[in-house]
Structure formats: structure tokens, C-alpha cells
Amino acid sequence: MTSSDNVLQPDEAVVEQQLFRDVIGRFASGVTVITTTVDGVDFGTTASAVSSLSMEPPMLVVCLNKTSGTQAAVLKAGVFGVNILAEGQEELANRFASKGVGKFAGLNVETGQTGVPLLSDALADLECHVTESVSGGTHTVFLARVAIARGRDGAPLTYFRGRFGRLENVREDTAYKAMRDLVLTRQVPLDQPLELAALARRLDREPAHIAFALMKLASEHLVTHTASGQYVATPLTVELADELFDAGCVIEIGVADRAVGHLTETDIATLEGYAATLSRIVADDAPDIGEFLKARYLYRRYFVGLVKCSQLTDMYDRLGISGMWPQLISDQPWWFQFDVQHHARLARACRDRDVGRAKQVIYEHTDHVKILVREAIADAGGQL
Numbered sequence: 001m002t003s004s005d006n007v008l009q010p011d012e013a014v015v016e017q018q019l020f021r022d023v024i025g026r027f028a029s030g031v032t033v034i035t036t037t038v039d040g041v042d043f044g045t046t047a048s049a050v051s052s053l054s055m056e057p058p059m060l061v062v063c064l065n066k067t068s069g070t071q072a073a074v075l076k077a078g079v080f081g082v083n084i085l086a087e088g089q090e091e092l093a094n095r096f097a098s099k100g101v102g103k104f105a106g107l108n109v110e111t112g113q114t115g116v117p118l119l120s121d122a123l124a125d126l127e128c129h130v131t132e133s134v135s136g137g138t139h140t141v142f143l144a145r146v147a148i149a150r151g152r153d154g155a156p157l158t159y160f161r162g163r164f165g166r167l168e169n170v171r172e173d174t175a176y177k178a179m180r181d182l183v184l185t186r187q188v189p190l191d192q193p194l195e196l197a198a199l200a201r202r203l204d205r206e207p208a209h210i211a212f213a214l215m216k217l218a219s220e221h222l223v224t225h226t227a228s229g230q231y232v233a234t235p236l237t238v239e240l241a242d243e244l245f246d247a248g249c250v251i252e253i254g255v256a257d258r259a260v261g262h263l264t265e266t267d268i269a270t271l272e273g274y275a276a277t278l279s280r281i282v283a284d285d286a287p288d289i290g291e292f293l294k295a296r297y298l299y300r301r302y303f304v305g306l307v308k309c310s311q312l313t314d315m316y317d318r319l320g321i322s323g324m325w326p327q328l329i330s331d332q333p334w335w336f337q338f339d340v341q342h343h344a345r346l347a348r349a350c351r352d353r354d355v356g357r358a359k360q361v362i363y364e365h366t367d368h369v370k371i372l373v374r375e376a377i378a379d380a381g382g383q384l
Contacts (some may be wrong), residue, residue: 031089031157033096034062035117036080042104042117045070046097048159049139050082058146060128063139071140078130080117080144086123087155093157093188113148124151127244175209176216183222183233183321186384193230194223220318235322236324241373248319249366251304251312256358259306260350267306268351274299282340292338293322299343324384339368 029048036043049063055309060082064071074080085093096103108120128144135141149174179199182188188199194214200207215233217223221243224234234240277295281287297320304316349358377384 027298029159031082031093031159032087033085033092033119033122034064034070034074034080035119036070036073036077037116038077042075042109044096044103044117046093052145058149059131060126060144061145062128062142062144063136063140063236064097066341074130074142075133075140079114079116079128079143080128081112081114081118082126082128083122084124085120086154087157089121089157092119114202123154123156124149171206172209172212175203175205175212178203178205179210179213179223180217181323183217184321186233186324188233190233190235191244192324193226193232236321236377238374238377241321242370244291244298244319244321245370245373248316249362251319252315252362253269253359255304255307256355256362260358261353263306263350268303268347270342271299271347271350274302278340278343282338289325297322298345303346338372339365342368
């Protein structure tokens with residue numbers, strides 16, 4: 001096989017939609033409100049797909065959904081404003097992200113030199129003339145020349161993993177994820193205090209962000225805050241594992257109740273695809289546990305994501321202990337122990353729109369996994 005055999009051709013299948021959403025959500029971006037006016041009516045929509053294109057001449061790229069009224073208005077007007085939001089302006093971002101009229105009501109709005117409405121309290125604003133527009137999937141891509149730009153002191157509002165927040169929130173979140181991985185994969189000892197300065201150097205993070213991560217992990221019972229004010233990694237016991245799996249089960253049952261009877265063919269086919277991948281992995285001569293756990297995670301996260309609630313998906317992620325699975329079962333014939341047919345049965349229940357059967361499969365799988373973990377913990381002496 002040559003290296004060219006592994007190169008995807010332009011007409012080959014692209015990345016699965018939910019995976020793309022999850023991965024691209026890890027790219028932190030600024031938040032803007034695009035504004036314009038047509039026939040005396042002001043339009044505005046929240047957008048994070050905004051980027052500088054060139055310095056000479058000053059140009060921007062702005063992407064707007066084709067279903068947006070603002071997109072149609074920009075096409076007609078040929079001019080628009082880019083209002084860069086500041087931290088603390090989440091309410092503005094949510095207001096302009098919604099459908100409907102009256103978005104400008106009660107706001108401090110001024111008219112720019114190009115005639116577009118501008119949000120007076122924004123961190124910065126730019127007035128732009130459209131030079132070209134092209135279609136890109138579900139969006140219209142505008143290339144625009146910047147005519148006027150103004151900036152004010154302050155910090156930007158950011159958009160990261162489906163949420164608006166401060167730039168500091170992004171740093172805290174990345175520190176939390178890195179620290180959680182260290183704890184779950186047992187790259188830190190169970191019987192020694194977690195030293196803040198040493199962890200900050202190890203992860204190349206600010207000590208304050210590591211402190212935030214440890215507090216968050218303590219709320220999840222993955223680390224323990226001792227009476228002396230130190231943090232230590234919490235051993236995984238049967239009781240803690242049962243609590244985590246039961247909480248995840250509750251979320252999955254709620255998703256089944258709300259989503260199973262209303263899925264698209266694409267959703268069902270995606271679940272079936274993941275189930276087929278899992279079956280293929282365990283059928284290999286030497287199954288790869290890392291590959292298996294990744295496919296399993298993508299299946300279950302896609303299922304929970306069917307309700308289109310990023311907060312619920314994040315909560316579900318925080319209950320997961322996938323980082324511990326290699327330590328729990330990698331030295332065993334795990335491919336015989338995992339009930340991989342569960343995923344196919346759940347996908348079948350979704351195709352049949354059978355909510356009751358989907359819930360039954362979820363309960364059965366939860367019980368099966370709990371038994372596996374209990375046995376592994378018992379073999380390890382009662383805790384891991």
C-alpha cells in the first residue's frame with residue numbers, strides 16, 4: 001500500500017456531523033452581532049464565524065445562515081455592521097441569536113456612517129461594504145471591505161463548546177479537562193496531596209486555573225478536599241462507580257423519552273454506523289481498546305446529543321470515567337465481557353420508534369457495566 005492509498009479523495013464521505021460539531025466546538029471564537037438596515041427596518045443576528053481576510057485592503061469574512069433574515073437583508077443592503085461583544089454581554093448574544101422582531105428594543109443604538117445600526121455598548125464595531133458573496137453549504141459567505149472601525153477598552157465575550165463566556169472561562173475549562181484526564185488515568189498518585197504549583201508547571205497552566213479544576217473535580221467526587229485544605233485523588237469504589245453510572249443512566253432514559261420517537265433517518269443511520277464500528281472492532285484478531293472506547297464514547301455522546309442541549313451533554317461527559325477503563329479491563333479479554341450488541345439493540349429500538357424498548361436496553365446495559373466494574377474493583381482490593 002502506498003501513502004497515496006490513505007489519502008481521502010474530494011468526493012469521499014466527510015466527517016460525521018455530530019463529531020464535527022463536537023470537535024469544532026473546541027475552537028474558541030469571539031462573538032459578534034451582525035447588523036444592517038433595509039427600507040427603514042433594522043436587522044441583527046449573532047455570529048461567531050467572522051474572521052479577518054486581509055490587511056491591504058482591510059477585509060473581513062462573515063458567514064450567515066441562509067435561513068437568517070439578516071442574511072437576506074445584508075444581501076439586499078450591501079452594507080453591514082460587525083458589533084464585537086464584550087464579556088458580560090451574553091444576554092445580547094442570546095437576544096440576537098433568537099428568531100423574532102424587537103431585538104433592538106431598549107438598547108443603546110446609534111447609526112453608523114454607512115447607515116447601519118450599531119450597538120453603542122459593544123466592545124468594538126466595524127462598518128463593512130460587501131464586495132462578494134458566495135454560497136457555502138447552509139451559509140452565505142460574505143467578503144467585505146472594512147470602511148470604518150472603532151474599538152473600546154475591555155475583554156471580549158467568547159464562544160466555546162456551545163456556550164458564551166469570558167476568555168478566562170475557556171482557560172479554566174481547558175485546565176479542568178487536562179486535570180480530569182490526569183486523575184482518571186491515574187497519572188497522579190492516590191495517596192499523595194496534589195501540589196498546585198507542580199501541576200501548573202506540568203500542564204503549563206496558571207495555578208488559579210488548576211485550583212478551579214480541582215474544586216470542580218471535588219464537586220464530582222473525583223478528588224477529595226481534605227481537612228488540612230489539600231486535594232487528593234479519590235479512589236474509585238463500588239459506591240462511587242454505581243453513583244456515576246446511575247446518574248448517566250438517568251440522563252439516557254430522559255433522552256429516550258424525549259427523542260426516540262422523533263429521530264431523523266440521519267440520526268438513526270449514524271447510531272447504526274457507530275454500532276457496526278463497535279462490532280467490527282471486537283471482531284478483530286487483536287481488538288484495540290483505545291479504538292473501542294473512542295467509538296463507544298462517540299455513540300453514547302451522539303445519543304445524548306439528540307436532545308440538542310449542550311448543557312446536558314456536558315453534564316453527561318462529566319459523569320464518564322472512560323479514562324479508567326484501560327486500567328480496569330485492559331489486562332482481561334474485555335471484548336468478550338462488553339455487551340457490544342447493546343448499541344445495535346438501542347439503534348434498532350430507535351429505528352422502530354419504540355421508546356419502551358430503548359429504555360429497557362439502557363437499563364440492562366447500565367446493570368451490565370456496573371457488574372463489570374464491581375468485579376474489577378473487587379479484584380483490585382476494593383478500590384482503584
